[in-house]
Amino acid sequence: MGASNDQRSAILSAAEECFARYGLAKTTMEDVARAASVSRATVYRYFADRDSLVAESVIRRARANMAAARAQLARYPTIEQALVEGICADIRRGHLDPLVHRLVSPDEMTLSTRLLIDTGRAAELTRELWEPFLAEARAAGAVRADLDLRLACEWLSELEILYISQSGRDAAALDRVRAKIRAFVVPALVTDPNAAPVYR
Template sequence: MTARPSAAVERILDAADACFAHYGIAKTTMEDVASAAEISRATLYRTFSDRESLLTALVRRRARMNIERSRARIMALDSLTERVVEGITLNVRVGHRDPLMHALVSPEQMALANTLLSSTGLATELTHEFWEPVLTAARDTGEIRADLDLVGLCEWISRLEIMFIVQLEDTPEDTDRIRRLVADFVVPALTAAG
């Protein structure tokens, strides 16, 4: 994991978070963020070259706030199936409940989401950060195939999670549907003989 951002960067990210929540992703400007952070636009641009790099840093920070706690929660489960099913389900529910993440993957923001999450590799990076210890432990104990490319697998998982956030609601019925789909299709792909 990278070093913790400076207090100045944290203040900018706090301001950006507040602005994106207040104005929305599409309408927040760098001027709004600079004003909320009580810094000049020049200072903001020295720290973040554009709105996309600022949003990327904010998404990275928000995701990392949950990674350790969520991973510990799924690692306490007894089986690989439970860890994978509940881990993906938990990540989708967190994505639904986080206003910024949910807005980012909305149809209105799909082009920006594609740039930030897919083209930059951010979604794969954060998914790998979450799953790598879980999957490495499962590979070491023979619970998953030894030939799996973990980075490629994490890219697939991130795309699946984004799809679930976009296409399904945060309802008990859809949560159960995610669990069934992951148990029926994802888990067998991890454990099937290569």
């Protein structure tokens, strides 16, 4: 099992190198096999096609940051700050991750929509981070009692993808996003913006 996981991880790492070198659309399974020093059949043993390699790479990178993102959420003193700064931190991570940024760029949005949105993978990753936080805040009365957490997380994932793909990376652009989250997202989700978050 361990050797199998190691080989799978090595193939994913090789795929990420190829995506950076050739681009998502131009990378072939042969390229990945060559970069990983394995046969093409070995790559196919773990991944059905290039799209599954892209999707699994994004998921792996997101989950590698999950513990740090949860710890960061727990440090904010109010639910408003947790939502505003937590979402902005997700957007910043997307801007800084070359694979994610490339995937949600205008040139690759068709691929991004197919791999992340249509399959529900983006919403799934967002739920892993935000659903426990929102559930505890709801139990504490800081978030609307009637809030559909699954739908809320799906909405947050779509907002994050939108802002990763379309907003600038500078501080002024992020401040505009921050103002929009504070004005529109926070009132839609919370009952008391000043309530202390309870997720730990």
